[in-house]
Every structure is written in C-alpha cells, then in structure tokens.
Amino acid sequence: MAPSVSDIQAPSRNETIWQNIKKEAAKDPSYPFYFPYFDVNEKFPPTEIFEFTDPGTRADPAKPHLLTANTTKRNISPYIGTELRGVQISQLSSAGLDELALFTAERRVVLFRDQDFKDLSADRQIEIARHFGPIQRHPTSGNVKGYPEFHVVYRDVEHDRFREYIGGDRANRTSWHSDVSYEKQTPGTTFFFILDQPGSGGDTLFLSQVEAYKRLSPEFQKRLEGLRAVHSAVSQADHSRSRGGPVRREPVETEHPVVRVHPVTGEKALYVNQGFTKRIVGFRTEESEYLLNFLFDHISKGSDFQIRATYEPGTVVVWDNRLTAHSATGDFENVVRRHAVRLTPQAEVPIAG
Numbered sequence: 001m002a003p004s005v006s007d008i009q010a011p012s013r014n015e016t017i018w019q020n021i022k023k024e025a026a027k028d029p030s031y032p033f034y035f036p037y038f039d040v041n042e043k044f045p046p047t048e049i050f051e052f053t054d055p056g057t058r059a060d061p062a063k064p065h066l067l068t069a070n071t072t073k074r075n076i077s078p079y080i081g082t083e084l085r086g087v088q089i090s091q092l093s094s095a096g097l098d099e100l101a102l103f104t105a106e107r108r109v110v111l112f113r114d115q116d117f118k119d120l121s122a123d124r125q126i127e128i129a130r131h132f133g134p135i136q137r138h139p140t141s142g143n144v145k146g147y148p149e150f151h152v153v154y155r156d157v158e159h160d161r162f163r164e165y166i167g168g169d170r171a172n173r174t175s176w177h178s179d180v181s182y183e184k185q186t187p188g189t190t191f192f193f194i195l196d197q198p199g200s201g202g203d204t205l206f207l208s209q210v211e212a213y214k215r216l217s218p219e220f221q222k223r224l225e226g227l228r229a230v231h232s233a234v235s236q237a238d239h240s241r242s243r244g245g246p247v248r249r250e251p252v253e254t255e256h257p258v259v260r261v262h263p264v265t266g267e268k269a270l271y272v273n274q275g276f277t278k279r280i281v282g283f284r285t286e287e288s289e290y291l292l293n294f295l296f297d298h299i300s301k302g303s304d305f306q307i308r309a310t311y312e313p314g315t316v317v318v319w320d321n322r323l324t325a326h327s328a329t330g331d332f333e334n335v336v337r338r339h340a341v342r343l344t345p346q347a348e349v350p351i352a353g
C-alpha cells in the first residue's frame with residue numbers, strides 16, 4: 001500500500017547534511033595533482049634580497065594586448081575590481097603580461113573568466129606567474145609535491161585548516177590580510193585559480209588600501225608619514241607547529257612603512273593588515289594598539305571601497321597585494337569541497353610614502 005501523505009517525512013536537516021557528506025566524501029577532487037602536500041621535513045633557506053623591476057613599468061598604458069576588441073570589461077565598483085572576458089592569460093605575450101601588471105595595479109583586482117589556466121601544465125603556470133617576480137614558497141601552507149611555488153587552499157569534510165587557523169570560537173570568520181606581508185619583499189601581482197567550488201559562497205572579499213588611505217584627512221595622513229610597523233610570521237608558524245605541520249623556514253618579523261607607494265602608478269596605499277601587522281615601531285604598546293585598531297576598523301568597515309570576488313569554473317583572480325587587503329568568506333557548509341591554488345610573485349621592498 002502506498003504511504004499516506006502524513007507518513008512521508010522530509011529528511012531532517014541533519015540527515016540531509018549527512019547524506020551530502022557521504023556523497024561529497026566519495027568524490028575525488030577534480031584536480032588531485034593539487035591536493036595539499038605537507039612534508040614536515042621540507043626546509044627552505046632564509047630569503048635573500050633580489051633585484052626587482054615591476055613589469056608594469058614596461059607596459060603600454062593603452063594595453064592593446066590585454067584589452068582587445070574581443071575583451072569585455074565590467075567594473076565591479078568604481079574604486080576596485082574589474083571582470084574581464086574574452087582574453088586568455090595563457091595566450092598573452094610578454095607585452096600582454098606587462099599590461100596585465102599595470103591594469104591590475106590600476107584596478108587592484110581583476111577577475112579573469114573562462115580561463116584555461118587550470119588546465120595548463122604546472123611548469124607553464126609557474127612560468128607565467130614568474131613574469132611578475134620570483135614566486136614565494138610558503139613556509140607553512142599546503143603545497144604540491146615537487147612544486148613548492150603552489151600555495152594550495154583546500155577545504156572539504158575532513159580538512160578545514162581555514163576554520164582552525166581563524167579559530168573555532170569566532171562569531172564571524174572575516175580575516176583581512178595582505179598575503180605573507182611579513183616577507184622583506186612582499187607579494188605584488190598575485191594569481192589565484194579555482195579548481196572546485198561550492199555552488200554558492202566561498203567568495204573572496206577585497207578592499208582598496210589606496211582608497212582607504214585617501215579617505216583619511218590630510219592631517220591624519222601626515223601623522224602616518226614615516227611610521228613603520230612590524231609584520232610577523234610567528235603566529236602562522238606557531239599554529240602550523242602546534243598541529244604537527246611544517247615550518248619550512250624560520251618565521252621572520254619585518255618592518256614595513258605604514259603607507260607605501262606603488263612603484264608603477266606612484267599611488268599611496270595603507271599597508272597594515274590585521275593578519276600580520278603586530279605593532280607600530282617606536283610607539284608604546286597602548287599607542288600602537290590604538291592606532292592599529294583604528295586603521296583595522298577603518299578598512300574593515302569600508303564597504304564603499306570593498307568588493308566580493310565571485311568564482312565560476314575557470315575563474316582566475318589576479319590582485320595587487322601591495323594595494324589591497326582581502327579575506328576569505330567561510331560561509332558554506334564544509335561538506336562542500338573548495339579547492340584553489342595561489343601563485344604569489346614577490347615584488348620590491350616596500351617604498352615608504
């Protein structure tokens with residue numbers, strides 16, 4: 001006998017989630033080559049200073065190779081973020097890549113859609129990113145065996161390092177930072193390509209540190225002039241050690257100017273971030289906390305100079321780490337896999353503004 005309507009019950013939320021967990025856990029990542037690899041015995045020597053010329057300095061300001069008749073351009077907001085379609089990063093000539101550097105500096109963040117980048121060979125991906133500087137090898141994060149240039153972002157039902165790092169008891173998981181800003185030569189034009197993504201959620205928030213700086217009064221800007229702040233890799237290394245992860249290079253603490261100048265555009269940008277900036281050099285503890293908390297608050301509340309970068313299959317997000325801060329959004333159930341890879345070319349020693 002067929003069940004009556006009252007006998008049919010929708011599965012409870014917990015049952016539904018559990019069914020999804022089983023379904024998702026049974027699937028393999030679409031790109032298993034990039035599954036995060038952690039070797040606690042992997043070690044890197046301390047970094048050394050290198051000569052750096054930003055490729056954007058060589059670019060034709062009209063950008064004829066990047067913004068062709070086939071390229072569709074949509075600005076996401078006036079201050080930050082542009083979506084490009086109809087251009088393949090993999091097909092750009094050296095001149096086109098120079099233009100990409102300049103365009104990214106001007107727009108802060110560029111979302112390249114429908115890219116074949118994820119299907120290129122690892123060597124070719126690295127070769128493209130190297131155009132923008134030597135690629136940072138992350139001291140603690142998952143990389144790819146034999147390819148320490150890849151920084152792997154991975155989350156599924158069994159792996160949730162992001163939540164662990166942010167702290168399990170936080171009311172929200174927003175965590176503004178500029179990548180590895182503790183390095184002496186901090187990242188410039190940075191590449192991030194998506195491999196597996198949730199149906200919704202998992203966007204990246206970006207803000208313009210140029211606009212954040214411009215919003216301050218001339219008097220306050222003057223007060224920031226000449227100040228330096230310490231950026232530290234120590235908590236990241238401690239966290240990795242505490243969970244049995246690698247520390248491939250001893251953590252560094254580096255002083256950077258609070259306001260930096262972009263080497264190509266000459267624009268000034270705030271260069272402090274909650275993730276790594278620990279204190280203002282020469283200030284008493286309370287003074288330093290007061291100023292940094294004000295700046296962190298100022299940038300995090302600036303919804304009028306922030307965007308959300310969304311992901312579609314084939315999206316490559318390129319941003320200028322010197323002019324932006326960003327945060328992941330951990331807004332999706334961890335039954336869903338999110339898998340992405342970052343290539344992080346390092347740029348100049350920050351120029352004081």
Ligand SMILES: [Fe+2]
Pocket residue numbers: 177178179326
């Ligand atoms: Fe990041």
